[in-house]
Amino acid sequence: MTGTESRREAIMPAELPAAPAVNNTYSYGVRAGDTLHIAGMVAFGSDGTIVGEGDIAAxxxxxxxxxxxxxxxxxxxxxxxxxxxxxxxxxxxxxxVSAARARWFTGDVKPTHTVVGAAALGRPQFLVEIEGTAYLG
Structure with missing residues (x-):
């Protein structure tokens, strides 16, 4: 293991289905020092089903x-x-999305936010995908 690899850690929470990440060769999160890079999160339930098909709020x-x-x-x-x-x-x-962000991000400093229109996401049932970065210092 090189020095760079030892400073990185894959984050694979048990609450998320392993198969999508394994089948598509990615980690749900990668911690590199104090920075956490979060893969695009979609509406997968813990069992791998799609939550809220056709319902953007869900x-x-x-x-x-x-x-x-x-x-x-x-x-x-x-x-x-x-x-x-x-x-x-x-x-x-x-x-x-803005209404949901108001419920989920309640601290004094709100995360930056970029919205991108996409013709399609990883599965036709997905209406939204959200990726992020966290500072864990």
Whole structure:
């Protein structure tokens, strides 16, 4: 193991289904020093089913619940999230995302946020995907 590899740690919370990450060769999170890089979270339930098919509000909440599982598994909380990027199949759903963010990010310093319109996500049932970065220092 090189010095670089020893400073990185894969974060794979038990609350998230292992198969999508294993089958697509990624980690749900990678901690590199005090920085946690969080993969794009979608509406997977713990059993691998898609939560809220056709319901953007349910999918946003599940994606953020999954993000929280990654952050907590790395030793942090949602208050440690410093940046997010949200990919939406329909950018008209941005107000739904903003409402969910107001419930999930309640600290004095809100994470940065970028919204990107996407023609499609990893599965046709997904309406939203949210990736992030947390500082765990």
């Amino acid at each position: 999918q946003v909440d599940q994606a953020l619940r999954n993000m929280e599982a990654v952050v907590v598994a790395a030793g942090g909380s949602m208050a440690d999230v410093v940046a997010t990027t949200t990919y939406l199949v329909d950018v008209a759903d941005a107000p739904v």
